[in-house]
Amino acid sequence: MLNSLWCRRLAGLLLLWVAAFARADLSVDIVGGGANRYPLAVPAFAGEAAGDALTGIVRGDLALTGMVDLKPVPAGAIAADAAQLNAPVWRTLGANAVLAGRMSAGTGGLTRVDYQLVQLAPRKVLAEGGYEVPPAALADAGHRIADAVYRALFGEPSFFLSRIAYVLKEGRGSYALQVSDVDGRNARTVLRSKEPIISPAWSPDGGRLAYVSFETGKPVVWVQDLGSGQRRVLANYRGSNSAPAWRPDGQALAVVLTTSGNSQIYLVGAGGGAPQRLTRSGAIDTEPDFSPDGSRIAFVSDRSGGPQVYVMPAAGGEPQRVSWQGSYNVSPRFSPDGKQLTYMRREGGRFRVVVHDLASNDARVVSDEVYGESPSFAPNGRMVLFASDAGARSVLWASSPDGTSKVRLGTVSGEVQDPAWGPARP
Amino acid sequence: MFKRVLMASAIASLLAACSSTQPPAPADTAPAVQQPVVTAPVTPAVDAAAEAQARLAAERARLAKESVYFDFDSNAIRADQQARVSQHAEFLKANPGQQAQIQGNTDARGSREYNLALGQRRAESVKNALEVLGVKGDQLEAVSYGKEKPRAEGSSAADFAENRRADVAYR
Known part of the structure; x- marks a missing residue:
């Protein structure tokens, strides 16, 4: 699957072309510029x-x-x-x-x-x-x-030295957590499982991945070192354990536990220790993401009815609702400068990727597909990566935050889920 | 005499095999038993234990198929699902040592993590309903599979409805 070299010329919307890509699990098509x-x-x-x-x-x-x-x-x-x-x-x-x-x-x-x-x-x-x-x-x-x-x-850094993580579903009962270069080269499997793997999250130094694995019969949060391959359980409490997000200092993670009888956000040390509860609601609070300066956490809550995006102080405290358009806004991720959020909005029967400027509250849709999930920013903030379904299979897209430029990272086989754009390598 | 020792050994082996917490009896225990250990009538006891185990297994297998279904975007126990919840409650109350994992599921629409939370809410809803009916909370664990393990893979309304459910898995 990874061996044969291939060469193809593509006439995209603006006749850009790309040459001589080694065939990998992901390939790159430029469809707009x-x-x-x-x-x-x-x-x-x-x-x-x-x-x-x-x-x-x-x-x-x-x-x-x-x-x-x-x-x-x-x-x-x-x-x-x-x-x-x-x-x-x-x-x-x-x-x-x-x-x-x-x-x-x-x-x-x-x-x-x-x-x-x-x-x-x-x-x-x-x-x-x-x-x-x-x-x-x-x-x-x-x-x-x-x-x-x-x-x-x-006059600014690129994202070419970063990597992406994603889950490749190769049919029912076959999941592979993979990491590749940003162009899809050097794809390697970090974890293979017969049970679902979701929500990979990069440590700030790019050396570890936290993720949710169902291998023990329920969702449990693991942390795996990418160099050694060694892994350990981070959160395995009664109920479900999910949605890991690293604090930018790498010393702690926000996770979602259900020990209170509903999904709430907690802070756990990267090396273990008792969880500290950050949200106190009777609603669903999930999908936490730290701002790059570590001062705030964006998350999803349905405390107002449907799921909406909120931001609260990183130590917990009064949340402010951010998303007001639409009845369903989920999966927020901060931009590297902390000034924007990207998230997923339901519009009619479609799920759109939105980039929301926090100062102006301008929220722009950047995806055209019927379904876009799990958006995340490139480390230089110039692109947003998300998964989408194109007919029977799903593909990865990267779009500029203003929606004018789009790149498809097409899959060779299988269904690509939960992409996460990692930090730049030094 | 010899016959009775053999029978005692057989019962010991059977009991050990039935129990998940005790290790199997070592094979050399039978010759060590010098005196009859069974004083009650032997054959009925064996039959009763085996029958009870078989009945329990059959009941667990039957109940495992009794999923609790939910409406779209809802975690309320529907009136037409109440009887199923009651069946699980009666079984768990009759078998207070029995552990159950309640697994919430959702249809395929929306984010994975938010669906995981919605599935959790459905599982908690069934757990609460069982506790209201007298089941002890420490017999129950509510977990979620979200949209990750759909029973129906299609995207018709019927497929989505099949996936909006909670299963009670007996451990």
Whole structure:
């Protein structure tokens, strides 16, 4: 399933294209892009073999953002560095800049990769650098080069070094909790189970996942170290245990317990200890998410009747209702700057992904699908990831928070559930 | 004499097999029994114990199919479901050592975690109804499967209705 390389050209709504993706559980299709995209040419690097995925990864990452207009490059066109670059020729392609680069043999069997991002008029090197990596780490070098290009063009970090977690349901009674690079490469199974797995949540350092597993016959919250694979029970109290959310300091998690006879939010230490109750209602209080500064918790409560989004102080206290449009608003997640929430709203028979600005209370629908679930922000706040059903199967979508750009991360087989966008790797 | 020892051994083995908390009797206990240990008439006792166990198992199997169904977006015990709740209550009161896990379920619409909470509310609703009927709370655990373990996989109104239910699983 993971082996064969494939190459495909896609004409999306705005004729963006993506090339040379290694086939993985997830693949990337660009179906929409924002206006004012930066025109860029990314030819193959000098010395790059046909089977190397290096510049394919760079193009794929940049295309994912919807902010770059990747110009088609004639086959065989190569620019090894700024000195060899014939600017007028490249300008005829419509590019404002070219990513030049070369691959060569490094020391001790490593592969050396050098790159220069060259603006054509006025001519200027915007970014340059090099890596010596083992062949197996070429994909990582590709993500790092794409990040350097993105930073040079847009003056902020990219999300290319982050990972996503999701649950792949491969039929009844077969669940796989998986983690992959943001482009779907390097997908690996963290946990396989015959019983449902839901609600994966990344630790702030990206090293651990909390999740809910039904393997013991009821929902129990586990924490698993991604490096060692070791896992332990975080919350297994009488009743149901669910909805883990890490505090940004990584020292504690909010979870939902039912020991009071209804679903309420509690705080538990990451290393264990007695739960401390944070909400006190006779209603359902669930789906907690900490603000990035750790001061607030967004959650869902049906204390007013239907489920709505609320925000309360992180230590508990009087909640403020945030969502007022619609009768069903669930699954809130903060943006990295804490100024927005994304959540899921029922509109008629549809479930839409909404991005809600907390200062203006402007709430914008960013999904067109019949069903969108489990939205979460990219670590740089530029995209929202969510799962959707497209006919019989479900797929992952990433949309810009203004809804103008959209990317489909299509599944090869199975049903993708509960995606969660993880933090950026250092 | 020898026959009676054999019979005692058989009863010991049977009782051990019936109990989930005691380890099986070691095989070498039979020769060690030198005196008759059973003074009551033997055959009726064996039959009664076995029969009681069989009756209990049959009753559990029958009751396990007696799901409690709910209306859309509701956790109220419907009038037409009250008799089922009562059957579970009578069984649990007659067997105070019996543990039951009440598993709430929902249809497929909406978020996983909110549905988990709705399923929990249905399970708690059945638990409360059983306690009102005299069942001890420590016999019961209310848990939720939310929309994760649908009995009906389709998306028709009938499928959704089948999944809006609580099951009582005897442990």
